[in-house]
Each structure stands twice: as C-alpha cells, then as structure tokens.
Amino acid sequence: MTIIDQSVADAAAAPAVPAYRLAGVVKTYRQKGREVRALAGVDLEIAAGDFVTIQGPTGGGKSTLLQLLGALDVPTDGHVLIGEADLATASRGDLERVRAREIGFVFQAFNLIPTLTAAENVAMGLEPLGLQPADRDIRVTDALARVGLSDRGDHRPGELSGGQQQRVAIARAIAKQPQVLLADEPTGNLDESMRDEILGVLEGLNAGGLTLIVVTHDSAVARRARRRLRLDRGTIRDITR
Amino acid sequence: MYWTYLRRELSGRKKQTAIVAIGMSIAVALVIIVNALSAGVSDAQAQALESVYGVGTDLTVTGAQAEPGEGGGPRFDFDEEGGQIGDDGTTTLTQSRLTTDMMRGTLDASTLDSVTAIDGVAAASGALSLTNMTFSGELPQAPGDAAGTDGTQQQMPQGDQGGGQSGGGGFGGGSFGVDSFSVLGIDPGDTSVGPLSAVTLSEGRALESADAGTEVAVLDATYAASADLAVGDTMDIGGATFEVVGLVASASSDADTASNVYIPLDVAQELSGAGDVVSTIYVQAASSDQISAVQTALQEELPDATVSSQADLASTVSGSLSSAGSLITNLGTWLSIIVLVVAVALAVLFTISGISRRTRELGTLKAIGWSNSRVVGQVAGESVVQAFIGGVAGVVLGLIGVTIINVVAPTISSAPAAFGGQTGPGGGSGDGGGPGMGGGGFGTIAQTATDIVLHAPLSLWIVVAALLLAVVGGLVAGAFGGWRAAKLSPAEALRAVA
Numbered sequence: 001m002t003i004i005d006q007s008v009a010d011a012a013a014a015p016a017v018p019a020y021r022l023a024g025v026v027k028t029y030r031q032k033g034r035e036v037r038a039l040a041g042v043d044l045e046i047a048a049g050d051f052v053t054i055q056g057p058t059g060g061g062k063s064t065l066l067q068l069l070g071a072l073d074v075p076t077d078g079h080v081l082i083g084e085a086d087l088a089t090a091s092r093g094d095l096e097r098v099r100a101r102e103i104g105f106v107f108q109a110f111n112l113i114p115t116l117t118a119a120e121n122v123a124m125g126l127e128p129l130g131l132q133p134a135d136r137d138i139r140v141t142d143a144l145a146r147v148g149l150s151d152r153g154d155h156r157p158g159e160l161s162g163g164q165q166q167r168v169a170i171a172r173a174i175a176k177q178p179q180v181l182l183a184d185e186p187t188g189n190l191d192e193s194m195r196d197e198i199l200g201v202l203e204g205l206n207a208g209g210l211t212l213i214v215v216t217h218d219s220a221v222a223r224r225a226r227r228r229l230r231l232d233r234g235t236i237r238d239i240t241r
Numbered sequence: 242m243y244w245t246y247l248r249r250e251l252s253g254r255k256k257q258t259a260i261v262a263i264g265m266s267i268a269v270a271l272v273i274i275v276n277a278l279s280a281g282v283s284d285a286q287a288q289a290l291e292s293v294y295g296v297g298t299d300l301t302v303t304g305a306q307a308e309p310g311e312g313g314g315p316r317f318d319f320d321e322e323g324g325q326i327g328d329d330g331t332t333t334l335t336q337s338r339l340t341t342d343m344m345r346g347t348l349d350a351s352t353l354d355s356v357t358a359i360d361g362v363a364a365a366s367g368a369l370s371l372t373n374m375t376f377s378g379e380l381p382q383a384p385g386d387a388a389g390t391d392g393t394q395q396q397m398p399q400g401d402q403g404g405g406q407s408g409g410g411g412f413g414g415g416s417f418g419v420d421s422f423s424v425l426g427i428d429p430g431d432t433s434v435g436p437l438s439a440v441t442l443s444e445g446r447a448l449e450s451a452d453a454g455t456e457v458a459v460l461d462a463t464y465a466a467s468a469d470l471a472v473g474d475t476m477d478i479g480g481a482t483f484e485v486v487g488l489v490a491s492a493s494s495d496a497d498t499a500s501n502v503y504i505p506l507d508v509a510q511e512l513s514g515a516g517d518v519v520s521t522i523y524v525q526a527a528s529s530d531q532i533s534a535v536q537t538a539l540q541e542e543l544p545d546a547t548v549s550s551q552a553d554l555a556s557t558v559s560g561s562l563s564s565a566g567s568l569i570t571n572l573g574t575w576l577s578i579i580v581l582v583v584a585v586a587l588a589v590l591f592t593i594s595g596i597s598r599r600t601r602e603l604g605t606l607k608a609i610g611w612s613n614s615r616v617v618g619q620v621a622g623e624s625v626v627q628a629f630i631g632g633v634a635g636v637v638l639g640l641i642g643v644t645i646i647n648v649v650a651p652t653i654s655s656a657p658a659a660f661g662g663q664t665g666p667g668g669g670s671g672d673g674g675g676p677g678m679g680g681g682g683f684g685t686i687a688q689t690a691t692d693i694v695l696h697a698p699l700s701l702w703i704v705v706a707a708l709l710l711a712v713v714g715g716l717v718a719g720a721f722g723g724w725r726a727a728k729l730s731p732a733e734a735l736r737a738v739a
Contacts, residue, residue, distance in 0.1 A: 072608055073732035092613070100610030111605040115249035123242050128610040172609065 017083055019180055019211040020046040020069060025078035025088075027064050038064035040234030041078070048179070051203070051212045053225040055239070060232045062215045063184060069213060070105055070182045071098040082180070100128035104173030108185035110165045112157040118168045119144065119153035125172040143175035144168075147201050163194030170201055180211045187221055199224055247622050257591050261718075262631035264584035265711050269635025271580050272707045274642045275573035277697035281646075282569055285695055287551075298434060299532045302356060302522040302539060303547045304346030334417065335377040339424060339479030339513040342370055347518035348546060350510075356522050359538045361531040364434045367519035369426035369509045373478050373502070378417020422464065424478060425500035426509025429453060435523040436499035437489070445472035445487030453505050458483040462490040464501035478502065479512040584631070585714040592624050592722035600729065607731035620726045621719030628715025632708045639707065646697040 027039040038061040046052055056062050067073045068080050071087050074095070080087040082102060087095065099105075104125075112121045122140045131139070144150050147167040157165050166186060173181055183202065187195040199221060206212040214221065222228050230239045251258045326332050341347060353367045425436065429448035432438055437447070443462050458478065460470060465488050470476060474485045483504065491498045510517060524539070526532045532550060539548045596603065606616055 067732045070608065073730070096607075096610065096612045099608065100612075103610075105608050107605065107608075109601075111601060111608075113246070113249075113602060113605075115253040116246065120242065120245060124246070124606070124611075125609045127242050127615070128612065176610070 017048065018045045019048040019050070019082065020044065020213075021079070021081040022068075023079045023081075025065075025068065025075045025080060027061070027068060027073070028076045037234055039068070039075070042231075042234075042236050044229070044236060046211065046213065048211055049206070049209050051206045051214075051224075051226045052229060053214045053216055053222040053227075054229045054231055054236075055216060055219075055222050056231040061234045062231050065231060065236075066182055066184050066213070066215050069180070070103050071095045096128070101176060102179045104170075104176065104178040104181040106166070106169050106173050106181065106183040106186050108188040110157070110162075110169045110189070112165055112168060112172075114157050117154050117156055118149060118160065118164075118171075121157070121168055122172045122175050125175050129176060139175045139177075140171075143171040146174065146205070147171045161194070162190050163197050166190060166194070166198050167201060170198070170205075174205060174210070178210070180213065181205065183212070183214045185216055186214060187216070187218060195221070243619065243622065246619065247626060250623055251626060254595070257595070258627050258630070261584075261588045261591055261627045262634055264580075264587045265628050265631025265714060266633075266635035266638055268577065268581040268584040268714075269632050269707045269711050270638035270642060271573075271577040272710060273636065273639030273699070273703055274646070274697070275569060275577050276703045276707075277639075277643045277699050278569045278573065278646070278695075280700070280703075281695050281697040284698065298438075298523045299526040299529075299551060300524040300536055300539065301549050302348065302352070302524060302543060303549070304348050304520065305545050305547065330381070332380040333378075334380065335375065337373060337375045337477050337480045339371050339373050339509070341513060341515050341518075341520060342372075345520065347515060347520050348522065348543075350517045350519055352543065352546070353519065353522055355542055356524060356539065359535060359542060361527050361535040361538065362524055363527040364431075364525040365522055366428050366431045366433070366435045367506065367522045368428075368435055369506055369513070369515065369518065370500075370520040371424040371426065371479075371509055371513050371515075373422050373424050375420045375477070376417065377420070380417075422468070422501040424502045424504060424509065426504055426506040426513075429505050434525045437503065440489040440491055440498050443488045443490045445485070447487055447489070448503060448505060452486075453507055455505065456481055456483045456508060457486045457504070459487040459489055459503040460485055461498045461501050462488045476502075478504065481512055581710065581714065585717055588624060588628055588714060588718035589721045592620070592718045593725055595623075596620065596722050596725040596729070603726055603729055604731045607729070613727050616729075617723035617727050620722045621716065624719035624722055625712060625715035628711045628718065629708075632711025635711060636704055636708060639704075640699070643697045643699050646695070650694050650696065652694050 022042050022044040025039055025042040025044075026037070028035055028037045030036070042065065054062050054065065064073075068075055068087070069082075071082070071090070072095075074080075074090070075088050078088060082098060085094070085098065087098065090098070113124065116124065119140050122143050123136055126136050126139055140153070141150070144153055147170050149164060149167050149171065152160060152164060152168075155164075157168070160168065166189075170181075170186075181202070186202070187198050190198060195218070202212055202214070203224065212225075214225065216222055226240075227238070228240045230237055347369070348367075350367060353365060356362060356365045427435065427437060427448065429452045430450035432447070445459070448457070448459055456478075458476065460468075465471065465485070468476075470485055472485055472488060475482050476485060477483075489498055489503070506519070509515075524535065526535045536548050536550055539546075603616055603620075607613070
C-alpha cells in the first residue's frame with residue numbers, strides 16, 4: 001500500500017511533483033556475517049514542502065530509510081524517486097550530484113570538522129557546486145544569518161555550544177539551497193531549550209518551502225510535524241492524527 | 242577551501258606530520274649527500290688519473306705484463322777499479338742505473354705509428370717509464386788486507402753473490418743504500434697528450450723539439466724541492482750528467498706530476514739500453530663516442546698489448562680514495578634506498594591509519610555532496626604536502642651536510658698505477674741481481690701516490706631530483722590513502738560511527 005499525503009492531493013492547485021516517491025523499497029545488508037533486512041517493501045510519497053517525521057524503535061530501519069532518501073545508498077530492490085530521478089538505478093556520479101545539489105543532511109552528532117571555523121564548515125557544503133569565492137561567501141553569510149549565527153562565523157566548533165554547532169550543521173545543509181533537508185535525530189544530543197531552538201529553526205525553513213524529513217525518537221519533536229510516520233521492523237505506516 | 246582544509250588538517254595532527262616529514266627529510270638528505278660524495282669521488286679519481294695520464298688521455302696502450310719469474314733486478318757491477326779509496330782505507334762506491342719496469346713489457350716505438358693510423362685516434366704520444374737507481378755505499382778496509390797506501394784496489398765482492406745480502410760483504414762495518422727517482426722519457430715535440438698535458442711550467446722552460454738527443458731535464462717541482470735542485474743545476478741520471486732546464490707542477494694543487502724527472506725520449510732509450518721502445522702510448526680519441534670503438538680497434542691491431550680506457554684506469558686507483566669510492570657506492574647507495582623505503586612506508590601507514598580515524602569525517606563529506614575524486618584528491622594532497630615539507634627539510638639538511646664536508650675537506654690518498662700497468666712485486670734475482678735489492682722495490686716505487694682533497698660538489702639537478710623523490714613518496718602514500726578513502730561508502734561510514 002502506498003502512503004499518500006491526502007491533504008496535498010486534495011489541493012485545488014495542479015498536483016505538484018512529490019519530493020519523494022518510494023515503491024517496493026527493500027534494503028538488506030550484511031552485518032557481522034548475518035544478513036540484515038532493514039526495509040521490507042516500503043511504499044511512500046512525500047509531498048514537496050512537507051514536514052515529515054519518522055519514528056520507530058532502534059533497529060527498525062529509520063537510519064537506513066534516511067540514507068536511501070539521502071542518496072547515500074541504493075535499495076536492494078524497488079525504486080526511490082526524487083523528483084523524476086530514480087536513485088535506485090543512478091550511477092555513482094549521479095548520486096554524488098543529487099547529494100551535492102538537491103539534498104541537505106543534518107546529523108545527530110553535528111559532524112562538523114573541528115579544525116575549521118563555522119563559516120568554513122558551511123563553505124565545505126558548497127565545495128561541490130564550484131562557486132566563485134565571492135558567491136560562496138555570500139551564501140555562507142546568508143545561511144549563517146538564517147540560523148542566527150552571523151556573529152559566530154569565525155568560531156571553531158569547540159568554541160560553540162551544542163545548539164550552536166547544530167545550527168552550523170543546518171546552515172551547511174541549507175547553504176546549497178536544496179530541495180530537501182534530511183535530519184537524523186537533530187536534537188538527540190541537545191537539551192530541551194536547545195531542542196526547541198533547533199526545531200524553531202527547522203520550522204522556519206520549512207515555512208519557506210523546504211521539504212523537511214526528520215528521523216526522531218523524541219515525541220515532542222514528532223508532534224511539531226505535519227505528518228508522522230512510524231517505521232517498525234522494515235515496514236512503514238502513517239500515524240498522523 | 243582545498244588549501245584551507247589541507248593546512249588545518251596538517252596543523253591539527255602535528256606529531257604525525259612531523260614524523261613523516263622527519264623520515265622523508267633524512268632520506269632526501271642522504272640522497273643528496275651520497276650523490277654529492279659520489280661526484281666528489283669521481284672528480285678525485287679523475288684528478289688522480291689526470292696527474293698521471295694527463296688531460297685528454299682517453300686510452301693507454303702498454304706492453305704485456307711479465308710472467309712470474311721473468312725480468313731481473315738491476316745489476317750493479319763494480320770492477321776492480323770501481324770506487325774510490327779514502328785515506329782511511331774506506332772504499333766509496335756509487336753507481337747509477339736507468340731501468341725499465343721489470344714487470345711489464347715494452348712496445349716497439351713503431352707501434353706509435355700503428356696507433357696513430359687507427360681510425361678515430363685524434364692524437365697519440367709515447368713515453369718510456371724508467372727508474373733511476375743509485376747504489377752508493379762505503380766499505381771499510383778489509384782486516385788483514387794490505388793497507389791501500391799505494392792506492393791499489395782491494396778485492397771487491399762480485400755482483401753475482403746473489404740477492405739478499407745487505408750491509409758489508411762479510412767484513413762488517415760497511416754501509417750502503419739505494420736511492421731512486423722516477424724518470425719519464427717523452428717526445429719533447431708533442432706534449433698535447435700524455436702526462437705533461439696536465440702540468441704548468443713553474444720555472445725555466447719546458448722540453449722542446451730541439452732538445453732531442455740532448456741531456457736536459459725538466460723536474461717535478463715537488464721533487465726538485467725535496468732533492469734541493471733548481472733550474473741551472475746538474476744531476477746524474479743513469480750515469481750521465483743532465484742540466485735542469487725547467488720545473489713543472491701539476492695543474493691540481495693537491496697532486497704531483499706523473500714523474501720526478503722528464504727527459505727526451507731518445508736519450509732515455511739510449512741511456513737505459515732499452516732500445517727503440519716505449520712503455521706507454523697515450524691516446525686521445527676524436528670524440529667521446531668513439532672511445533669504445535678505438536679501444537676495440539687498438540686491441541685488434543695490437544693483440545699482445547694492454548689497451549685501457551679511463552674506466553679501466555680508474556679501477557687501478559688504490560688507496561683510501563678507492564675505499565671511499567666503494568663505501569659511498571655500496572653502503573651509501575643502499576643506505577639511501579633503505580631509508581627512503583622506510584620513510585615512504587611510514588607515510589603510507591600514517592595515511593591509511595588517518596583514513597580509518599577520519600571515517601566519520603570523510604563519510605560526512607561524501608554525504609554533503611563531495612565526490613569521490615574530491616575526497617581522494619584531498620587525502621592525496623595532504624600526503625604530498627607532508628612529504629614535500631620533509632623534502633624541503635631534507636634539502637636543507639643535505640646542503641648543511643655537503644657544506645660541512647666541503648669545509649672539513651678531508652684529504653685522502655690515492656695511488657693510481659702509473660706507467661700503464663698494475664704494480665707488481667719487486668725485482669727478482671733471476672740472473673743474480675745485485676746485493677741488497679730485496680723484494681718489492683720496483684713495484685712500490687713505480688706507483689705514484691698523491692693526496693687528493695675530497696670535495697662534495699652539488700648540482701641543481703641532484704637537489705631537484707631528491708625533492709622529486711620526496712614528492713613521489715608522498716604520491717605513493719596518497720595513492721594508498723586515496724584508495725582507502727575511495728572505498729569508503731558514506732552509508733557504511735555513517736553507520737559505523739552511529
């Protein structure tokens with residue numbers, strides 16, 4: 001059964017191309033000599049501009065699904081379409097191009113490069129675009145401003161709080177002006193006040209039209225989403241109420 | 242961002258960068274020093290050979306080596322009227338002989354024409370290597386003999402008493418000794434090839450064509466100083482009195498010329514009784530490309546002679562110069578190779594371990610859109626820069642080492658085998674040589690020992706080549722690291738650290 005976002009389907013405007021369409025996606029991989037079936041036939045549509053959370057128990061396949069959506073991996077079977085491009089049959093070069101231009105990624109542990117400043121970390125996300133230095137600097141400044149860190153550009157990650165580091169990671173992800181922002185437990189390493197701070201930033205970006213897909217354990221985060229999905233033992237269901 | 246990221250990464254792991262750079266710098270410094278020393282030893286060998294064979298001598302032709310047992314020692318025969326009796330009855334004996342090298346045969350002088358006629362020979366000249374041996378001594382009045390008041394000669398020990406006798410012949414109290422110096426008979430009209438092409442005139446004049454047949458001599462300046470001889474003096478050579486007309490010195494300030502004394506060839510041939518012969522023919526090829534062909538042609542034309550090239554002559558260089566050359570070539574080269582391999586291996590290991598440590602970082606870069614080639618390029622660039630830093634430090638270290646060698650300027654001895662052949666044991670006693678001649682005399686006398694100052698010349702290409710070696714080492718390490726980075730799947734990398 002394909003999970004379709006009905007609210008978008010009922011819209012009077014001409015139907016927009018979904019941000020994602022997944023059909024019969026299966027993903028297995030070997031781990032410590034065992035074959036692990038992370039996804040067991042997922043059918044899903046995510047509308048452009050939507051805010052979706054994916055919840056579920058540990059080992060349920062959430063991170064695997066996020067990696068497929070992020071063009072970091074390809075499904076063992078099935079199709080993953082981002083716009084009109086099928087990631088399942090894309091070459092390595094095509095996947096690299098999709099990751100470079102279409103998708104922004106935010107990690108639980110921030111994954112910033114500790115030897116670079118905040119501005120330089122953001123610039124690293126723009127490297128694949130091959131921009132002129134002047135254009136690159138403008139985008140870096142703009143991205144830091146959108147996450148409220150204009151005055152922290154020359155600070156290294158070690159000099160920033162957890163929340164600030166995550167905002168730098170978000171700035172890195174959005175600087176390239178992607179279609180989709182994928183976040184894997186973006187508030188997992190943050191306390192409550194910082195969590196709200198980050199969620200506020202993400203909601204603001206979503207309000208501007210950015211498709212937001214967040215994997216989270218945190219119900220408080222999930223409640224802020226327009227649509228909630230649950231992934232358990234490789235199968236997905238919509239739990240939005 | 243490439244250089245910013247690279248710079249920050251290397252600064253962030255200073256210890257690793259330092260270890261790789263130190264390893265590479267030692268290797269590069271060794272390469273520079275060993276190569277410079279090799280060049281210095283080659284120059285020293287060439288210098289040693291030049292002092293003996295002259296500038297422009299590409300080949301030498303010498304007679305065949307004598308078989309063991311052939312050749313005899315010089316004979317010093319004193320007849321009843323030989324010697325002078327003093328008032329106390331002491332008999333003073335002195336005699337000079339001019340002899341060829343007993344251990345190597347001579348060549349007929351007409352061989353020079355055959356050599357000159359060979360295609361590819363630009364110039365050739367012949368020389369006769371001789372040794373002037375002067376026997377001098379005193380014999381006391383024999384006990385029981387009539388006093389020599391009427392001046393009559395006492396009975397003298399005959400020369401055929403065999404070798405090995407030294408000191409007085411049975412009466413005790415006598416003393417005698419043998420002095421020697423080297424003599425080279427050369428063609429006075431042609432000194433463009435041969436030992437005198439590498440000398441400078443320090444006093445008087447050189448030998449000229451008009452000196453043929455005349456008893457005139459040119460001396461090596463160092464020998465002249467030790468023998469207290471000057472231009473205008475006379476000296477006994479082979480029993481004849483020669484006038485010293487000039488002094489020559491080696492073009493190298495650190496070596497002597499090939500011989501102590503130079504006289505006209507025809508005079509040398511006559512005085513020595515050797516006949517119309519030469520001991521060595523010096524050959525200059527028309528070009529360096531033709532040396533090998535000329536050597537082959539000469540060997541075919543003169544099957545009984547020994548034809549030696551510069552490389553063959555270089556192998557005759559003995560002494561500490563030869564030892565230094567072997568040490569640098571063998572030990573030095575292998576040490577450089579081993580250290581370079583170890584340095585590159587260190588760089589490879591550190592690069593690969595760095596990739597493992599940076600799994601999340603590199604996985605993140607791929608996740609945010611960096612292509613595989615971009616990541617590989619970054620990793621390889623870090624390795625190359627690390628190695629380049631080591632290379633530059635190695636060049637500085639190498640230059641310091643070479644400078645120290647050139648400042649210290651060690652003196653090493655070399656003894657190229659003069660007069661065209663290997664030296665051999667001294668004169669035998671085949672037909673009853675003179676008394677007191679002992680083995681080893683002629684062989685050691687015939688060798689020209691020179692002290693050469695060892696320098697370590699540096700050329701730009703050695704420095705560039707050594708630096709390039711370091712860069713190549715970095716590329717090798719970068720290739721290994723890049724291969725590991727390329728294999729890294731972003732999904733697995735992020736799963737591994739999740």
